[in-house]
Amino acid sequence: MPSGWQQERIGVQADGDAEGQPGKPPLRNASSSTPQSKGASSGGNTETPPPSATQATANEGHVSTPVTAQVSKIFLPTGDDAGIAAFWSRNDMIILSDHVTHMDASALRDTGPFASVAVRTMGDMTAVTFHFENRHELTLSKQPGGWILALSPDDVGKVRARITSQEKDGGILYPMSRPGRIVPFTDPSSGARLLVATSSVGFPGPRLPRRHVGYELWPSVQGLVFAVESDQIELRDGDGGPFLDVVGEGAVPLASAASGQATDDRVDWSWLGLRSLPPETLREDYRRHWTQAAMLPPDSRTDARLAAARSAFALGDAHNARAILATAIQDNPELAMLPNVAFLQAASELLAGNTAGASALESADTGADGALWRGLYMERAGKDPAGAAALLAQGYSRLTDYPATLRNRLQPEAATFIAQYGSDQDLSVLSPVPDAPAFAAVRAFMQLRAGDQAKALTAFQAMAKQKDPVIAEAGGEQSVVLRQAAGQISPVEAAQAYERLLPASRLAGREENVRRALVSSWMKAGEWEKALSAADEEMRVFPEGREAMMPQVQDILLHLAETPDSSGSHPADVIDAVALIESHIDQIPDSPVKGRILGGLGEKLRGLGLPGRAALAFERALPLADDNARRATWGGELAQVDIEAQRLGQARRALDETADTGVGGDVASRRRVIAASLMVREGNRDQALQMLAQDETDPSLDLRGRILEEQKKWPDAVLVVGRMATKDIPEQGSLNDTQQDLTVRLATDAARASDWETLDRLRDWIGRRHLSPERQRIFELLVTSPEEDIRKRLNGG
Structure with missing residues (x-):
């Protein structure tokens, strides 16, 4: 042992102390002269008082360096041969030794972060538990005679070595350097049954939990910690590491669930529970987690519920997955703030058809791990097709490791979108395209990308005749697109074709897309009322897509508002247009475009002889004007309808409040005529004539002529x-x-x-x-x- 370390006494070291240097004793507190507790030797607890209020605080629940810590490292005298494992149980760091070691913790009294400690010997093992107010980054490093437990280690942020599992003799071997014994332990915070594999040399475990059928591999600072859920699973010392096996009849073989290199991917496995496992294995996994969640006390069900939700998701049962998550979050609202839970919830919403509820996928900080799901969300939300295709191509290879149910559902969809919108580089991930009927659209799009439109159209038309509703709908939809682009059908005929596709699109899960194409076709045909009616129906059927529909609704209302009423226009047509605008205008968010719609509405109402309602429309439009010229225009029109409504004071105020000396041209002339007409109403005819004397526009000449006619000049x-x-x-x-x-x-x-x-x-x-x-x-x-x-x-x- 280094000079100064004492057998059976936990030593402490402050920042700057030389570790293990000869003649450099560990720091001792004044209270260290207290006689050593004898509780450890008899299997009891040796526990120091809780840390003082000056103990370090955590940064957002993560690692933080103690502010007033008296020590940064401590020495645990476990001996050279003992195997060690260490892991977090909520805010407790638990260190297990596979040897019995009596340790005196009195040196840790009032030392700050390590002050709250309990030492227990249980049979042939020793457990040391450190309680922290918040979790800290800790490391264990082997030293002669024991281990150094340190705060703020030098290797924070370094990538850990991958933990590789191997299929062997029907079980799974986790190779480990100098493995120790397997020690059983019950997690004090969750009650989970743990089997802990120790090691006598440094062997850090995974940073994130690794879920498998029937067991989990927990994050650990040292050694491997297995949370075993099934009584049919046993962990024993194998040849070079812990070996997992199953016992009893009807047990699901573990070898089929081996995941190879257990990397810390944050999405597919750790967050979504996706692996290419047989359906019966996935169902058994779901049954086990669901049963466990039902049997646990209400305040201990969180982990089991999350595991059950992941299992349901892996089975392709997105509706059940989100229902389980909703219950878990209702009981524990803080879950919604966890990235893994939020991602699983958003992915479940996406697969359940609620694209709007999956918006968290677009901004999730998952890097390459979440590219596939981010691309899938952007595809279904209709955002940046090229960008969505690039993300889908980036994550396309991951689909091979997905359960067959999800893979068969998502792979054709992703491949079709990549073939339709991806770059040439993106297309390379599709080679070779499978011959399965589900990939017929992919092959057709590849022909279209190659410039052979005739072959592509033939392929899509052949798909439209298939019995599979998904394939038939895709073929029918693309046939309409190609025929309209080639001028073979008019926009009206395209709209009618989309209407016929609606039943099939509902079965194929494409109804929202087809309805949106239907609205666009009616707009191209100039059938604005039919387009708005189709948009209303889409928002009724898909209320969560209302926001995405607003641009189309806005374009329709803008056209209705700004199309001038010709002399041959039937009054009923104008009244219908006004009614459509007024019934939808409040759905549109405030913007300059909404201002233009309101301005056009005001003009139509004025033409119908309704100056009071026209004034309200102009008043609502004014705050939305995007420049001074438009504000001056609407201010003048507001004054005009106020004049027509005999509200001369309000007309004068509207002109004064929207005056702009920088506005010229037609706008200035129009305002001049309106101001002159106001003067006429106020009895100032000569002043009105003087104002219009230099204006030779038709409205000015017309008003001047009428004034002179009234004066009989x-x-x-x-x-x-x-x-x-x-x-x-x-x-x-x-x-x-x-x-x-x-x-x-x-x-x-x-x-x-x-x-x-x-x-x-x-x-x-x-x-x-x-x-x-x-x-x-x-x-x-x-x-x-x-x-x-x-x-x-x-x-x-």
């Missing part, structure tokens, strides 16, 4: 209306209703001004062009001057 009205007619009435050709009204208006103003010269020019200009009978009669009456009537009489006309 007919010569001035002729000049203003005449300038508008010169711009808007063509030299030749037929006239629309607006142009005919403008013609009669100019003739009326000229007749009232006795401007015969203008009437003569107007008569020659319009000529024999067709007007409506009523307008024609009025126009001829106005443009016929007294001088013309005299000439007709002299000529016998």
Whole structure:
């Protein structure tokens, strides 16, 4: 032993002390002069008082260096030949020795992190238990005469050696360097039956639990710790390490469950419980865990429930897995914060068809381990197809180790998506493509990627005739896509084809995708009401997908709102569009696009003669304006409908609050006309005319003409209306209703001004062009001057 170490006395060492140096004794507390306890030698406990309040705290439940620790290392005098194992049981570090060793723990009194310790001898073994307020990173290193237990070791973060299991004689051998004895132990926190394999040299166990059928390999600092769930499993000393075997009739052979190198992958095995095991083995595993969970006390069921959920998931029973998890989390809400539980829950939601409930998969910190599941989530959520295909390709090889039920379900889906959206590099993972019917879509997409659209379409059409609903639906869906892209069917025909596919898509689990394609086809066909009706039905059937549908609903409402109402539009069509917008607008999240929809709604309501409701639409649109020009536009329109509703004060306020001197062009002209019309309503006609004097746009000329007509200033009205007619009435050709009204208006103003010269020019200009009978009669009456009537009489006309 190093100088200073005393047999049967646990030694302590502070930071900076030379470990094992000759002449360097371990630190001793003043209380170390207390006589040694004799409890250990008689099989009792030797326990020091609990640590003081200055003991180190943990960082988020993980390793932390003690702040006021008096020691950082201690020496356990177990002897040179003893085999050691060490593992955590909640906040207790338990160290087991396969030899009986009487140890005096008095030197640890008031030493901070190691102060709470209990030493027990049980039969031919010794157990040393250290209690911590929070877990710390600890290591055990062999020294002459015993072991050093240290805080904040130098090798934190280093990758541990892989633990390799070997199938042998129907059982499983875990090779171990200088193995000790197998010692039985009952875990004090869970009551689990443990079989602990010790080693007389350093042999750290796994960092994460390794689940197997009938037993678990627990994380350990030293040695291997087996939690055995079945009475038919035994652990004994083998040739070079602990050997697991089964006894009794009907026992499931352990060799079929051997997992080779037990690496610490965080997803497939440790978190999801997936291994390529026979169905009967998986069912037995599920039955055992479910029975264990049912028989344990309520406060001890957590681990068994999680194991049962993993077993159900491995069987492909995602609905049962998430139900078990929901119960476990309800009883212990803190479980939901654990990454492994959250990942299992999200994966169960995904396989159960609740894609929205699986969003945790996208952000899970799993690296390459979780690439397959992240890609699967992104695929089903319709996010970044190329990125999803790359992730699926990255994890595609893992599927070979999955249970057959899940592999047969997921492999064709992943391969099809990779073939459809993956890069050339991604496609390499698919070679060779299996000949099974489930991979028919993969082969068809490969033909399409090679540029042979005719062969691909033929392959998809052949798939559509298969009896398997999944294969038939995939073939039918892709046939519609290819035929529409080739121009063989119209968008309306595509929509009708998707409607016929809905029953098959429900059986194949593709209904949501087909309904989304149906909505898109109606939109391409310009059937906006049908598109919105189809979107409503999709959100009713798949309420969890409502958020994903919002972009399509938003596009439909925007089109309905911003499509101008032509002169031939039937009022019922406008009313229907308004009703559709108003019934859906609150589903749309606030955004500039929603503002545009509200602005268009306000215009339609104004056109229907509903200024009060139009004002509400513009008021809701204003805070959503994405620039000053749009805000000024909507502010002006709000003022206009307020004027029409006889709310002149509110109209003035709307103009003032949305004024922007930087806005010019048509927006500034429109606001000028609205402001002038407000002045007219307020009785300031001359001021309105002055405001519009330099504005030659049609709305400005029209308002100026109307003001002058109201003032009976007919010569001035002729000049203003005449300038508008010169711009808007063509030299030749037929006239629309607006142009005919403008013609009669100019003739009326000229007749009232006795401007015969203008009437003569107007008569020659319009000529024999067709007007409506009523307008024609009025126009001829106005443009016929007294001088013309005299000439007709002299000529016998």
